[in-house]
Amino acid sequence: MIKKIFIALLVFYLLIALQTSFLSHFFNYLPNLTLILLCFINFFERQKDNFGIFSAFFGGLFLDIFFESPLKFFGYYVLISLFLAIFIKFFLKNYIKPYVRPL
Amino acid sequence: MRRSYFPKMSIVILLVIIFVIFNLTSFSKEIKNLFYLISQPIQKRLWAAGIKTSNLFEAIAEIKSLKKDNESLKLKEQELLNEISTLKDLEKENLALRQALGLGLNKEFELIFSQLIGRETADTLLITQGSKNGIEVGFPVITQQKVLAGRVSYVYENFSKVQLLTFKDISFDVKIFNKEIYGLVKGKGNFKLSLEFIPQKENVAVGDLMLTSSKGGVFPQNLLVGQILDAKSSDVELFQKIEVKPFLNISDLNYLFIIKNFKK
Numbered sequence: 526m527i528k529k530i531f532i533a534l535l536v537f538y539l540l541i542a543l544q545t546s547f548l549s550h551f552f553n554y555l556p557n558l559t560l561i562l563l564c565f566i567n568f569f570e571r572q573k574d575n576f577g578i579f580s581a582f583f584g585g586l587f588l589d590i591f592f593e594s595p596l597k598f599f600g601y602y603v604l605i606s607l608f609l610a611i612f613i614k615f616f617l618k619n620y621i622k623p624y625v626r627p628l
Numbered sequence: 629m630r631r632s633y634f635p636k637m638s639i640v641i642l643l644v645i646i647f648v649i650f651n652l653t654s655f656s657k658e659i660k661n662l663f664y665l666i667s668q669p670i671q672k673r674l675w676a677a678g679i680k681t682s683n684l685f686e687a688i689a690e691i692k693s694l695k696k697d698n699e700s701l702k703l704k705e706q707e708l709l710n711e712i713s714t715l716k717d718l719e720k721e722n723l724a725l726r727q728a729l730g731l732g733l734n735k736e737f738e739l740i741f742s743q744l745i746g747r748e749t750a751d752t753l754l755i756t757q758g759s760k761n762g763i764e765v766g767f768p769v770i771t772q773q774k775v776l777a778g779r780v781s782y783v784y785e786n787f788s789k790v791q792l793l794t795f796k797d798i799s800f801d802v803k804i805f806n807k808e809i810y811g812l813v814k815g816k817g818n819f820k821l822s823l824e825f826i827p828q829k830e831n832v833a834v835g836d837l838m839l840t841s842s843k844g845g846v847f848p849q850n851l852l853v854g855q856i857l858d859a860k861s862s863d864v865e866l867f868q869k870i871e872v873k874p875f876l877n878i879s880d881l882n883y884l885f886i887i888k889n890f891k892k
Contacts, residue, residue, distance in 0.1 A: 542667060545754070546674035549747035550682040550879050553819050589656075590663045592748055593782075593789075599656035600647025607640050 526576065533580045536562070537587045545591060559584045563606055567613040581610035661758070661784040664745075668756065671745040675882070682879045737848065738889035742788075744881055750818050751795040753778075755884055758786040768847045768887045775875045776840060776851040777884055790884070793853065794819045794874060801844035802853050805837040813838065813853060813872060821854060823870035832859050832870060848890050 540558045548555055563584050567577035585606030594601035650656060740761055746754035757763050769777040769790050778798070781791040791798060798815040802823070811826045826832060836856045842849035854874040861868050 538667075542670055542674055545746040545748060546671040547678040547681075550678035551685075553750035590660055591746075593752075598647070599651050600643070603647070604640065604644060607643070611637075611640070 526579075529576055530579050530583065533566075533576075534583055534587075537580075537584045541587050541591045557588070559588055560606065560609070563609060564613065567610045568617070572614070572618055577610050577614065578607065581606040657784060661786055664754070664784065664787045668745055671754075672743065675745055679880060679882060686879070737885075737887045739885040740888055742884050742886060744884060747878065748789065751778075751792045751815065752781070753790040753792065753878075753884075755788050755790055755886075756786070757886060758784045758788050760785050762888060763788050763886060768851075768890050769884050770851055770887065771876065771881065771884060773875075774851055776847060776853050777876055777881075779847070780886065788886075792819070792876065792878075794821050800846035801841045802838045803841040804832060804856075805839055807831075807836070810841055810843060811870075812844075819874070819878075821872040821874055823856065823872050824867060826868045826870060827866070828861055828863075828868060830868070832856055832868065834859060838872065848887060 537559055540562065544555055544558055563577075563581050566580050570577050582603060585603035588602035588606070589599050592602070740757055740763065742755040742757040744753055744755055748754060755769075763780055763783050765780055765783055767780040769779060771777055776793050778790050778792040778795065780788050781795075782789040792815070793800075793813070794815045794817065796815055796817040799812055801810060802813045803810050809826065809830050809832065812824045814822050814824055816822055823832075823838070834856050838853040838855070840847045840849055840851040840853060852875050854872040854876075856870055857873040858871040859868055860870075
């Protein structure tokens with residue numbers, strides 16, 4: 526789990542560095558690659574795992590460090606990411622997975 | 629179902645309380661400054677790589693128009709060679725006057741040199757100078773060609789954020805070069821500018837150059853701003869609708885100068 530979190534930290538940092546320093550030369554506006562990755566992680570991980578929640582926390586922390594939040598509140602993106610992760614898990618558990626029949 | 633989410637929600641509530649306390653101190657500023665310091669070598673390399681890659685793509689995209697540009701440039705070369713001979717005499721006179729009066733960009737302003745390492749949004753940049761170098765919020769920022777870039781909007785210890793002239797909240801007075809026409813340039817976000825309060829009767833043309841004026845006191849005067857891209861007149865409106873193309877070119881930009889001694 527710790528190894529996974531460390532790799533996630535590295536990937537989030539590289540995504541943000543690429544977005545602000547490399548990709549910004551080609552596009553004036555870019556989608557938030559970190560939030561997209563967080564959605565993927567939480568959508569595709571197993572229900573019992575908590576890696577998605579940890580990655581939401583650290584991904585949101587990097588976003589707070591490198592970007593100015595609309596409310597100028599440090600922690601804004603951490604809270605958004607955590608709510609997003611919890612919402613995806615809740616939605617999958619109660620509205621998608623009960624209706625998915627195993628093959 | 630509810631029990632499994634209660635611990636997660638209580639952690640989130642605890643985090644909200646911690647962050648509220650955190651935001652009441654200036655600790656977040658120190659953390660950001662530290663991360664920018666650690667990240668600076670990587671971001672510098674990525675920024676430089678971005679410039680090289682975007683130049684390569686631009687060159688590939690412009691191959692078709694190169695032949696046409698080449699022919700028109702040859703014609704222009706002839707005209708300019710004629711002008712050069714007249715200007716050489718003026719240059720000698722100018723040089724002598726400058727030496728006598730001690731004029732120059734570095735004597736006109738007190739400048740601080742900085743490097744670009746990131747672009748947070750379309751209209752916000754991150755530069756490598758901060759409060760320890762004497763940078764303050766509001767300082768104007770220019771390129772080495774005296775093109776207006778924007779102003780310092782937030783200062784950390786070693787870094788600063790620069791709002792470009794196209795940022796939504798920015799507006800400043802300009803004058804049209806060689807015409808006694810003054811107007812207000814407003815940032816529209818997404819690297820776009822508009823020129824406002826130009827009456828219908830004024831004769832503005834596409835390609836007219838704009839410079840900052842000293843009237844509003846937001847920026848020093850005679851800095852290059854942009855060129856008129858499109859001007860629409862209307863009988864039912866008081867002012868013309870004018871779109872401006874900024875001279876600032878982010879894709880090739882690596883260094884900026886901050887004006888330290890500009891007094892509003």
